[in-house]
Amino acid sequence: MDSMDIDHSNRVEPPLLILRPVNPMESGQGLPYAPENWPNPGDTWHWRAGPRVSSKGHFVDRYLYPPKHLPGLDTEIMPKNKVFRSKLSLDRYIRRAFPDADVRKFFASFSWKIPCRDGVMHQKQALLPVYSSDEDPMHDNGSDIVVCKAGNHNCGSLMPQSESDTLPSMPCNICCGEPTFCSDCSCILCCKLISLEHGGYSYIKCKALVSEDHICGHVAHLNCALRAYMAGTIGGRIGLDAEYCCRRCDATKDLVPHVNKFLEICQTVEYQGDVEKILNLGICILRGSQRENAKELLNCIESTVIKLKCGTNLEDLWNGDNTPNIWSGTFP
Ligand SMILES: [Zn+2]
Ligand SMILES: [Zn+2]
Ligand SMILES: [Zn+2]
Ligand SMILES: [Zn+2]
Structure with missing residues:
Protein backbone atom coordinates (compact mmCIF):
# COMPACT_ATOMS: atom_id res chain seq x y z
CA MET A 1 0.00 0.00 0.00
CA VAL A 147 -28.69 42.09 14.13
CA CYS A 148 -31.70 40.00 15.00
CA LYS A 149 -34.18 38.57 12.60
CA ALA A 150 -35.97 41.90 12.40
CA GLY A 151 -32.71 43.64 11.45
CA ASN A 152 -32.48 45.28 14.88
CA HIS A 153 -29.03 45.54 16.43
CA ASN A 154 -30.58 46.78 19.68
CA CYS A 155 -32.74 43.72 20.07
CA GLY A 156 -33.03 42.27 23.58
CA SER A 157 -32.22 38.84 22.17
CA LEU A 158 -28.70 40.06 21.36
CA MET A 159 -28.03 41.38 24.85
CA PRO A 160 -26.09 39.23 27.28
CA GLN A 161 -28.53 37.13 29.25
CA SER A 162 -29.07 39.58 32.08
CA GLU A 163 -32.59 38.46 32.74
CA SER A 164 -31.40 35.17 34.10
CA ASP A 165 -34.67 34.74 35.94
CA THR A 166 -36.54 34.67 32.66
CA LEU A 167 -37.22 31.44 30.87
CA PRO A 168 -36.73 31.32 27.10
CA SER A 169 -39.61 32.33 24.85
CA MET A 170 -41.73 29.64 23.34
CA PRO A 171 -40.95 28.35 19.88
CA CYS A 172 -43.52 30.03 17.67
CA ASN A 173 -44.19 29.55 14.01
CA ILE A 174 -47.24 31.77 13.77
CA CYS A 175 -45.99 35.36 13.88
CA CYS A 176 -42.36 34.36 14.44
CA GLY A 177 -42.43 32.21 11.31
CA GLU A 178 -42.37 35.46 9.35
CA PRO A 179 -38.78 36.00 8.28
CA THR A 180 -38.49 39.53 9.62
CA PHE A 181 -40.61 39.15 12.75
CA CYS A 182 -38.62 38.84 15.96
CA SER A 183 -40.51 37.82 19.10
CA ASP A 184 -38.12 39.92 21.19
CA CYS A 185 -38.53 43.21 19.41
CA SER A 186 -41.39 43.14 16.90
CA CYS A 187 -44.71 44.41 18.23
CA ILE A 188 -47.22 41.61 17.94
CA LEU A 189 -49.90 44.14 16.96
CA CYS A 190 -48.17 46.39 14.38
CA CYS A 191 -45.02 44.31 13.64
CA LYS A 192 -42.81 47.41 14.03
CA LEU A 193 -39.83 47.46 16.37
CA ILE A 194 -40.29 48.22 20.03
CA SER A 195 -37.99 50.74 21.67
CA LEU A 196 -35.85 50.22 24.74
CA GLU A 197 -35.72 53.97 25.29
CA HIS A 198 -36.57 55.31 28.76
CA GLY A 199 -36.46 51.95 30.45
CA GLY A 200 -38.65 50.37 27.79
CA TYR A 201 -41.75 52.05 29.24
CA SER A 202 -43.56 52.02 25.90
CA TYR A 203 -43.85 48.27 25.42
CA ILE A 204 -44.94 45.27 27.40
CA LYS A 205 -43.55 41.76 27.23
CA CYS A 206 -45.78 38.80 27.93
CA LYS A 207 -44.02 36.57 30.42
CA ALA A 208 -46.89 34.16 30.86
CA LEU A 209 -45.77 30.60 31.37
CA VAL A 210 -46.96 28.64 28.35
CA SER A 211 -45.22 25.39 29.16
CA GLU A 212 -42.99 24.00 31.85
CA ASP A 213 -39.92 25.77 30.54
CA HIS A 214 -41.10 28.47 28.17
CA ILE A 215 -42.73 31.82 28.55
CA CYS A 216 -44.78 33.39 25.78
CA GLY A 217 -42.18 36.15 25.29
CA HIS A 218 -44.06 38.23 22.72
CA VAL A 219 -43.97 42.01 22.99
CA ALA A 220 -46.37 44.82 22.08
CA HIS A 221 -46.36 48.60 22.09
CA LEU A 222 -48.69 49.74 24.86
CA ASN A 223 -50.15 52.33 22.52
CA CYS A 224 -50.97 49.62 19.99
CA ALA A 225 -52.52 47.52 22.75
CA LEU A 226 -54.60 50.45 24.01
CA ARG A 227 -55.84 51.14 20.49
CA ALA A 228 -56.68 47.48 19.94
CA TYR A 229 -58.57 47.29 23.26
CA MET A 230 -56.00 44.84 24.53
CA ALA A 231 -54.76 47.04 27.35
CA GLY A 232 -56.19 49.40 29.94
CA THR A 233 -59.58 49.09 31.51
CA ILE A 234 -62.20 47.64 29.24
CA GLY A 235 -65.54 46.35 30.41
CA GLY A 236 -67.86 43.86 28.86
CA ARG A 237 -66.67 40.61 27.44
CA ILE A 238 -63.05 41.70 27.19
CA GLY A 239 -62.96 42.48 30.89
CA LEU A 240 -59.60 44.13 31.54
CA ASP A 241 -58.84 46.23 34.61
CA ALA A 242 -55.55 48.09 34.13
CA GLU A 243 -54.35 44.95 32.43
CA TYR A 244 -52.89 43.76 29.16
CA CYS A 245 -54.10 40.80 27.17
CA CYS A 246 -51.56 39.09 24.92
CA ARG A 247 -52.87 38.35 21.45
CA ARG A 248 -50.51 35.43 21.04
CA CYS A 249 -51.34 33.44 24.18
CA ASP A 250 -54.42 35.21 25.61
CA ALA A 251 -52.76 35.60 29.00
CA THR A 252 -53.67 38.66 31.03
CA LYS A 253 -51.03 40.75 32.72
CA ASP A 254 -51.43 43.35 35.45
CA LEU A 255 -50.05 46.66 34.16
CA VAL A 256 -49.88 48.45 37.51
CA PRO A 257 -46.37 47.19 38.30
CA HIS A 258 -45.26 48.37 34.86
CA VAL A 259 -46.77 51.85 35.19
CA ASN A 260 -45.47 52.03 38.74
CA LYS A 261 -41.97 52.34 37.28
CA PHE A 262 -42.90 55.38 35.20
CA LEU A 263 -42.30 58.09 37.82
CA GLU A 264 -38.91 56.68 38.60
CA ILE A 265 -38.07 56.39 34.90
CA CYS A 266 -39.16 60.01 34.40
CA GLN A 267 -36.54 61.23 36.84
CA THR A 268 -33.86 60.11 34.41
CA VAL A 269 -35.53 61.76 31.40
CA GLU A 270 -34.13 65.03 30.16
CA TYR A 271 -36.96 66.53 28.15
CA GLN A 272 -40.23 67.62 29.60
CA GLY A 273 -42.05 66.52 26.44
CA ASP A 274 -40.83 62.97 26.98
CA VAL A 275 -41.84 63.06 30.63
CA GLU A 276 -45.33 64.14 29.64
CA LYS A 277 -45.51 61.41 27.01
CA ILE A 278 -44.55 58.74 29.53
CA LEU A 279 -46.95 59.99 32.18
CA ASN A 280 -49.80 60.33 29.70
CA LEU A 281 -49.32 56.73 28.65
CA GLY A 282 -49.56 55.77 32.32
CA ILE A 283 -52.80 57.72 32.65
CA CYS A 284 -54.29 56.01 29.57
CA ILE A 285 -53.46 52.62 31.00
CA LEU A 286 -54.83 53.27 34.48
CA ARG A 287 -57.85 55.39 33.64
CA GLY A 288 -61.15 53.81 34.65
CA SER A 289 -59.62 51.09 36.79
CA GLN A 290 -61.66 49.93 39.76
CA ARG A 291 -58.67 48.66 41.66
CA GLU A 292 -57.45 50.64 44.64
CA ASN A 293 -53.73 50.42 43.87
CA ALA A 294 -54.35 51.52 40.27
CA LYS A 295 -56.49 54.48 41.40
CA GLU A 296 -53.87 55.55 43.90
CA LEU A 297 -51.10 55.40 41.29
CA LEU A 298 -53.28 57.27 38.79
CA ASN A 299 -53.84 60.07 41.30
CA CYS A 300 -50.12 60.35 41.87
CA ILE A 301 -49.35 60.51 38.14
CA GLU A 302 -52.13 62.97 37.45
CA SER A 303 -50.96 65.33 40.17
CA THR A 304 -47.46 65.23 38.69
CA VAL A 305 -48.83 66.08 35.26
CA ILE A 306 -50.81 68.99 36.76
CA LYS A 307 -47.66 70.36 38.37
CA LEU A 308 -45.87 70.17 35.04
CA LYS A 309 -48.73 71.92 33.30
CA CYS A 310 -48.63 74.66 35.94
CA GLY A 311 -45.06 75.40 34.92
CA THR A 312 -43.04 73.50 37.48
CA ASN A 313 -39.78 72.65 35.77
CA LEU A 314 -38.35 69.18 35.93
CA GLU A 315 -35.60 69.97 38.37
CA ASP A 316 -38.00 71.48 40.87
CA LEU A 317 -40.46 68.71 40.28
CA TRP A 318 -38.04 65.99 41.35
CA ASN A 319 -35.91 67.92 43.83
CA GLY A 320 -37.95 70.64 45.38
CA ASP A 321 -40.71 70.60 47.94
CA ASN A 322 -43.04 69.57 45.18
CA THR A 323 -41.61 66.07 44.96
CA PRO A 324 -44.46 63.80 44.03
CA ASN A 325 -45.11 61.02 46.46
CA ILE A 326 -43.71 58.22 44.48
CA TRP A 327 -46.24 55.57 45.04
CA SER A 328 -44.78 52.63 46.81
CA GLY A 329 -47.64 50.28 47.25
CA THR A 330 -47.02 46.59 47.36
CA PHE A 331 -48.67 44.00 45.26
CA PRO A 332 -50.36 40.96 46.53
ZN1 LIG B 1 -44.50 34.53 17.56
ZN1 LIG C 1 -35.28 41.31 17.64
ZN1 LIG D 1 -47.06 48.21 17.77
ZN1 LIG E 1 -48.39 35.99 25.55
Whole structure:
Protein backbone atom coordinates (compact mmCIF):
# COMPACT_ATOMS: atom_id res chain seq x y z
CA MET A 1 0.00 0.00 0.00
CA ASP A 2 1.58 3.28 -0.99
CA SER A 3 1.11 6.64 0.64
CA MET A 4 -1.38 7.74 -2.03
CA ASP A 5 -3.72 4.98 -0.95
CA ILE A 6 -3.53 5.93 2.71
CA ASP A 7 -4.11 9.56 1.90
CA HIS A 8 -7.07 8.70 -0.22
CA SER A 9 -8.70 6.44 2.30
CA ASN A 10 -8.49 9.06 5.04
CA ARG A 11 -9.88 11.87 3.01
CA VAL A 12 -13.55 12.69 2.92
CA GLU A 13 -14.31 14.09 -0.48
CA PRO A 14 -16.64 17.06 -0.27
CA PRO A 15 -19.82 15.96 -1.97
CA LEU A 16 -20.49 17.40 -5.37
CA LEU A 17 -23.28 19.83 -4.66
CA ILE A 18 -25.82 20.60 -7.31
CA LEU A 19 -27.27 23.94 -6.31
CA ARG A 20 -30.85 23.87 -7.43
CA PRO A 21 -32.24 27.44 -7.42
CA VAL A 22 -35.15 27.78 -5.00
CA ASN A 23 -38.06 30.13 -4.41
CA PRO A 24 -38.18 32.76 -1.66
CA MET A 25 -39.36 31.23 1.62
CA GLU A 26 -38.75 27.73 0.37
CA SER A 27 -37.41 25.26 2.89
CA GLY A 28 -35.95 21.81 2.97
CA GLN A 29 -33.70 19.45 4.81
CA GLY A 30 -30.16 18.30 4.32
CA LEU A 31 -28.02 18.78 1.23
CA PRO A 32 -27.20 20.88 -0.62
CA TYR A 33 -28.22 23.77 1.67
CA ALA A 34 -27.89 22.17 5.10
CA PRO A 35 -25.48 19.66 6.60
CA GLU A 36 -26.40 16.01 6.61
CA ASN A 37 -25.32 13.31 9.04
CA TRP A 38 -23.46 15.81 11.16
CA PRO A 39 -22.22 15.47 13.86
CA ASN A 40 -23.67 11.97 13.85
CA PRO A 41 -25.18 9.77 11.18
CA GLY A 42 -28.87 10.53 10.95
CA ASP A 43 -28.54 14.11 12.23
CA THR A 44 -30.41 16.24 9.78
CA TRP A 45 -30.29 20.01 9.57
CA HIS A 46 -33.03 22.06 7.96
CA TRP A 47 -32.73 25.18 5.85
CA ARG A 48 -35.05 27.94 4.77
CA ALA A 49 -34.60 30.81 2.32
CA GLY A 50 -35.74 34.30 3.26
CA PRO A 51 -37.52 36.87 1.15
CA ARG A 52 -34.56 39.02 0.07
CA VAL A 53 -32.24 38.34 -2.83
CA SER A 54 -28.86 39.94 -3.43
CA SER A 55 -27.86 41.50 -6.73
CA LYS A 56 -25.89 38.32 -7.42
CA GLY A 57 -29.06 36.27 -7.17
CA HIS A 58 -28.39 34.65 -3.79
CA PHE A 59 -30.69 34.90 -0.83
CA VAL A 60 -29.61 37.59 1.59
CA ASP A 61 -31.35 35.86 4.48
CA ARG A 62 -31.08 32.17 4.88
CA TYR A 63 -31.80 30.16 7.96
CA LEU A 64 -30.20 27.01 9.18
CA TYR A 65 -31.95 24.89 11.81
CA PRO A 66 -29.73 22.44 13.66
CA PRO A 67 -30.96 19.10 15.03
CA LYS A 68 -32.63 20.01 18.32
CA HIS A 69 -30.54 17.68 20.44
CA LEU A 70 -27.19 19.34 19.71
CA PRO A 71 -25.35 20.56 22.79
CA GLY A 72 -24.89 24.19 23.76
CA LEU A 73 -27.72 25.62 21.71
CA ASP A 74 -29.18 27.37 24.74
CA THR A 75 -26.17 29.62 25.05
CA GLU A 76 -26.19 30.61 21.40
CA ILE A 77 -26.63 34.29 20.76
CA MET A 78 -30.27 33.88 19.84
CA PRO A 79 -31.15 31.09 22.18
CA LYS A 80 -34.86 31.19 21.70
CA ASN A 81 -35.16 30.41 18.06
CA LYS A 82 -32.44 27.81 17.68
CA VAL A 83 -31.66 28.96 14.21
CA PHE A 84 -28.46 30.23 12.64
CA ARG A 85 -28.75 33.27 10.42
CA SER A 86 -25.13 33.91 9.65
CA LYS A 87 -22.13 31.79 8.84
CA LEU A 88 -20.32 33.62 11.58
CA SER A 89 -22.71 32.62 14.35
CA LEU A 90 -22.69 29.05 13.07
CA ASP A 91 -18.90 29.06 12.95
CA ARG A 92 -18.71 30.31 16.53
CA TYR A 93 -21.17 27.73 17.70
CA ILE A 94 -19.39 24.81 16.01
CA ARG A 95 -16.04 25.87 17.44
CA ARG A 96 -17.47 26.17 20.92
CA ALA A 97 -19.69 23.11 21.01
CA PHE A 98 -17.44 20.82 18.95
CA PRO A 99 -13.87 21.93 19.63
CA ASP A 100 -12.48 18.89 17.82
CA ALA A 101 -14.53 19.36 14.67
CA ASP A 102 -12.94 20.22 11.36
CA VAL A 103 -14.77 23.48 10.75
CA ARG A 104 -13.56 23.87 7.18
CA LYS A 105 -14.74 20.42 6.27
CA PHE A 106 -18.05 21.11 7.94
CA PHE A 107 -18.60 24.27 5.90
CA ALA A 108 -17.43 22.53 2.74
CA SER A 109 -20.02 19.80 3.20
CA PHE A 110 -22.95 22.00 2.25
CA SER A 111 -23.64 25.28 0.50
CA TRP A 112 -24.31 28.32 2.65
CA LYS A 113 -25.32 30.28 -0.39
CA ILE A 114 -28.71 29.56 -1.84
CA PRO A 115 -29.40 30.75 -5.39
CA CYS A 116 -32.83 32.21 -6.05
CA ARG A 117 -34.88 30.71 -8.85
CA ASP A 118 -35.78 33.95 -10.59
CA GLY A 119 -33.08 36.14 -9.08
CA VAL A 120 -35.65 38.83 -8.30
CA MET A 121 -34.41 41.81 -6.34
CA HIS A 122 -36.83 42.73 -3.60
CA GLN A 123 -35.90 46.38 -3.58
CA LYS A 124 -38.02 47.49 -0.67
CA GLN A 125 -36.76 44.76 1.59
CA ALA A 126 -33.19 45.27 0.48
CA LEU A 127 -33.07 48.58 2.33
CA LEU A 128 -33.16 46.76 5.64
CA PRO A 129 -29.89 46.04 7.37
CA VAL A 130 -28.38 42.93 5.95
CA TYR A 131 -27.14 39.98 7.96
CA SER A 132 -23.54 39.31 7.24
CA SER A 133 -24.38 36.12 5.44
CA ASP A 134 -21.67 36.54 2.84
CA GLU A 135 -18.89 36.90 5.36
CA ASP A 136 -16.11 34.41 5.45
CA PRO A 137 -16.29 32.57 8.77
CA MET A 138 -12.54 32.12 8.75
CA HIS A 139 -11.94 35.85 8.83
CA ASP A 140 -13.81 37.20 11.78
CA ASN A 141 -12.47 40.69 12.27
CA GLY A 142 -15.00 41.32 14.98
CA SER A 143 -16.46 44.36 13.28
CA ASP A 144 -19.63 42.88 11.92
CA ILE A 145 -22.82 44.27 13.31
CA VAL A 146 -25.00 41.55 14.67
CA VAL A 147 -28.69 42.09 14.13
CA CYS A 148 -31.70 40.00 15.00
CA LYS A 149 -34.18 38.57 12.60
CA ALA A 150 -35.97 41.90 12.40
CA GLY A 151 -32.71 43.64 11.45
CA ASN A 152 -32.48 45.28 14.88
CA HIS A 153 -29.03 45.54 16.43
CA ASN A 154 -30.58 46.78 19.68
CA CYS A 155 -32.74 43.72 20.07
CA GLY A 156 -33.03 42.27 23.58
CA SER A 157 -32.22 38.84 22.17
CA LEU A 158 -28.70 40.06 21.36
CA MET A 159 -28.03 41.38 24.85
CA PRO A 160 -26.09 39.23 27.28
CA GLN A 161 -28.53 37.13 29.25
CA SER A 162 -29.07 39.58 32.08
CA GLU A 163 -32.59 38.46 32.74
CA SER A 164 -31.40 35.17 34.10
CA ASP A 165 -34.67 34.74 35.94
CA THR A 166 -36.54 34.67 32.66
CA LEU A 167 -37.22 31.44 30.87
CA PRO A 168 -36.73 31.32 27.10
CA SER A 169 -39.61 32.33 24.85
CA MET A 170 -41.73 29.64 23.34
CA PRO A 171 -40.95 28.35 19.88
CA CYS A 172 -43.52 30.03 17.67
CA ASN A 173 -44.19 29.55 14.01
CA ILE A 174 -47.24 31.77 13.77
CA CYS A 175 -45.99 35.36 13.88
CA CYS A 176 -42.36 34.36 14.44
CA GLY A 177 -42.43 32.21 11.31
CA GLU A 178 -42.37 35.46 9.35
CA PRO A 179 -38.78 36.00 8.28
CA THR A 180 -38.49 39.53 9.62
CA PHE A 181 -40.61 39.15 12.75
CA CYS A 182 -38.62 38.84 15.96
CA SER A 183 -40.51 37.82 19.10
CA ASP A 184 -38.12 39.92 21.19
CA CYS A 185 -38.53 43.21 19.41
CA SER A 186 -41.39 43.14 16.90
CA CYS A 187 -44.71 44.41 18.23
CA ILE A 188 -47.22 41.61 17.94
CA LEU A 189 -49.90 44.14 16.96
CA CYS A 190 -48.17 46.39 14.38
CA CYS A 191 -45.02 44.31 13.64
CA LYS A 192 -42.81 47.41 14.03
CA LEU A 193 -39.83 47.46 16.37
CA ILE A 194 -40.29 48.22 20.03
CA SER A 195 -37.99 50.74 21.67
CA LEU A 196 -35.85 50.22 24.74
CA GLU A 197 -35.72 53.97 25.29
CA HIS A 198 -36.57 55.31 28.76
CA GLY A 199 -36.46 51.95 30.45
CA GLY A 200 -38.65 50.37 27.79
CA TYR A 201 -41.75 52.05 29.24
CA SER A 202 -43.56 52.02 25.90
CA TYR A 203 -43.85 48.27 25.42
CA ILE A 204 -44.94 45.27 27.40
CA LYS A 205 -43.55 41.76 27.23
CA CYS A 206 -45.78 38.80 27.93
CA LYS A 207 -44.02 36.57 30.42
CA ALA A 208 -46.89 34.16 30.86
CA LEU A 209 -45.77 30.60 31.37
CA VAL A 210 -46.96 28.64 28.35
CA SER A 211 -45.22 25.39 29.16
CA GLU A 212 -42.99 24.00 31.85
CA ASP A 213 -39.92 25.77 30.54
CA HIS A 214 -41.10 28.47 28.17
CA ILE A 215 -42.73 31.82 28.55
CA CYS A 216 -44.78 33.39 25.78
CA GLY A 217 -42.18 36.15 25.29
CA HIS A 218 -44.06 38.23 22.72
CA VAL A 219 -43.97 42.01 22.99
CA ALA A 220 -46.37 44.82 22.08
CA HIS A 221 -46.36 48.60 22.09
CA LEU A 222 -48.69 49.74 24.86
CA ASN A 223 -50.15 52.33 22.52
CA CYS A 224 -50.97 49.62 19.99
CA ALA A 225 -52.52 47.52 22.75
CA LEU A 226 -54.60 50.45 24.01
CA ARG A 227 -55.84 51.14 20.49
CA ALA A 228 -56.68 47.48 19.94
CA TYR A 229 -58.57 47.29 23.26
CA MET A 230 -56.00 44.84 24.53
CA ALA A 231 -54.76 47.04 27.35
CA GLY A 232 -56.19 49.40 29.94
CA THR A 233 -59.58 49.09 31.51
CA ILE A 234 -62.20 47.64 29.24
CA GLY A 235 -65.54 46.35 30.41
CA GLY A 236 -67.86 43.86 28.86
CA ARG A 237 -66.67 40.61 27.44
CA ILE A 238 -63.05 41.70 27.19
CA GLY A 239 -62.96 42.48 30.89
CA LEU A 240 -59.60 44.13 31.54
CA ASP A 241 -58.84 46.23 34.61
CA ALA A 242 -55.55 48.09 34.13
CA GLU A 243 -54.35 44.95 32.43
CA TYR A 244 -52.89 43.76 29.16
CA CYS A 245 -54.10 40.80 27.17
CA CYS A 246 -51.56 39.09 24.92
CA ARG A 247 -52.87 38.35 21.45
CA ARG A 248 -50.51 35.43 21.04
CA CYS A 249 -51.34 33.44 24.18
CA ASP A 250 -54.42 35.21 25.61
CA ALA A 251 -52.76 35.60 29.00
CA THR A 252 -53.67 38.66 31.03
CA LYS A 253 -51.03 40.75 32.72
CA ASP A 254 -51.43 43.35 35.45
CA LEU A 255 -50.05 46.66 34.16
CA VAL A 256 -49.88 48.45 37.51
CA PRO A 257 -46.37 47.19 38.30
CA HIS A 258 -45.26 48.37 34.86
CA VAL A 259 -46.77 51.85 35.19
CA ASN A 260 -45.47 52.03 38.74
CA LYS A 261 -41.97 52.34 37.28
CA PHE A 262 -42.90 55.38 35.20
CA LEU A 263 -42.30 58.09 37.82
CA GLU A 264 -38.91 56.68 38.60
CA ILE A 265 -38.07 56.39 34.90
CA CYS A 266 -39.16 60.01 34.40
CA GLN A 267 -36.54 61.23 36.84
CA THR A 268 -33.86 60.11 34.41
CA VAL A 269 -35.53 61.76 31.40
CA GLU A 270 -34.13 65.03 30.16
CA TYR A 271 -36.96 66.53 28.15
CA GLN A 272 -40.23 67.62 29.60
CA GLY A 273 -42.05 66.52 26.44
CA ASP A 274 -40.83 62.97 26.98
CA VAL A 275 -41.84 63.06 30.63
CA GLU A 276 -45.33 64.14 29.64
CA LYS A 277 -45.51 61.41 27.01
CA ILE A 278 -44.55 58.74 29.53
CA LEU A 279 -46.95 59.99 32.18
CA ASN A 280 -49.80 60.33 29.70
CA LEU A 281 -49.32 56.73 28.65
CA GLY A 282 -49.56 55.77 32.32
CA ILE A 283 -52.80 57.72 32.65
CA CYS A 284 -54.29 56.01 29.57
CA ILE A 285 -53.46 52.62 31.00
CA LEU A 286 -54.83 53.27 34.48
CA ARG A 287 -57.85 55.39 33.64
CA GLY A 288 -61.15 53.81 34.65
CA SER A 289 -59.62 51.09 36.79
CA GLN A 290 -61.66 49.93 39.76
CA ARG A 291 -58.67 48.66 41.66
CA GLU A 292 -57.45 50.64 44.64
CA ASN A 293 -53.73 50.42 43.87
CA ALA A 294 -54.35 51.52 40.27
CA LYS A 295 -56.49 54.48 41.40
CA GLU A 296 -53.87 55.55 43.90
CA LEU A 297 -51.10 55.40 41.29
CA LEU A 298 -53.28 57.27 38.79
CA ASN A 299 -53.84 60.07 41.30
CA CYS A 300 -50.12 60.35 41.87
CA ILE A 301 -49.35 60.51 38.14
CA GLU A 302 -52.13 62.97 37.45
CA SER A 303 -50.96 65.33 40.17
CA THR A 304 -47.46 65.23 38.69
CA VAL A 305 -48.83 66.08 35.26
CA ILE A 306 -50.81 68.99 36.76
CA LYS A 307 -47.66 70.36 38.37
CA LEU A 308 -45.87 70.17 35.04
CA LYS A 309 -48.73 71.92 33.30
CA CYS A 310 -48.63 74.66 35.94
CA GLY A 311 -45.06 75.40 34.92
CA THR A 312 -43.04 73.50 37.48
CA ASN A 313 -39.78 72.65 35.77
CA LEU A 314 -38.35 69.18 35.93
CA GLU A 315 -35.60 69.97 38.37
CA ASP A 316 -38.00 71.48 40.87
CA LEU A 317 -40.46 68.71 40.28
CA TRP A 318 -38.04 65.99 41.35
CA ASN A 319 -35.91 67.92 43.83
CA GLY A 320 -37.95 70.64 45.38
CA ASP A 321 -40.71 70.60 47.94
CA ASN A 322 -43.04 69.57 45.18
CA THR A 323 -41.61 66.07 44.96
CA PRO A 324 -44.46 63.80 44.03
CA ASN A 325 -45.11 61.02 46.46
CA ILE A 326 -43.71 58.22 44.48
CA TRP A 327 -46.24 55.57 45.04
CA SER A 328 -44.78 52.63 46.81
CA GLY A 329 -47.64 50.28 47.25
CA THR A 330 -47.02 46.59 47.36
CA PHE A 331 -48.67 44.00 45.26
CA PRO A 332 -50.36 40.96 46.53
ZN1 LIG B 1 -44.50 34.53 17.56
ZN1 LIG C 1 -35.28 41.31 17.64
ZN1 LIG D 1 -47.06 48.21 17.77
ZN1 LIG E 1 -48.39 35.99 25.55
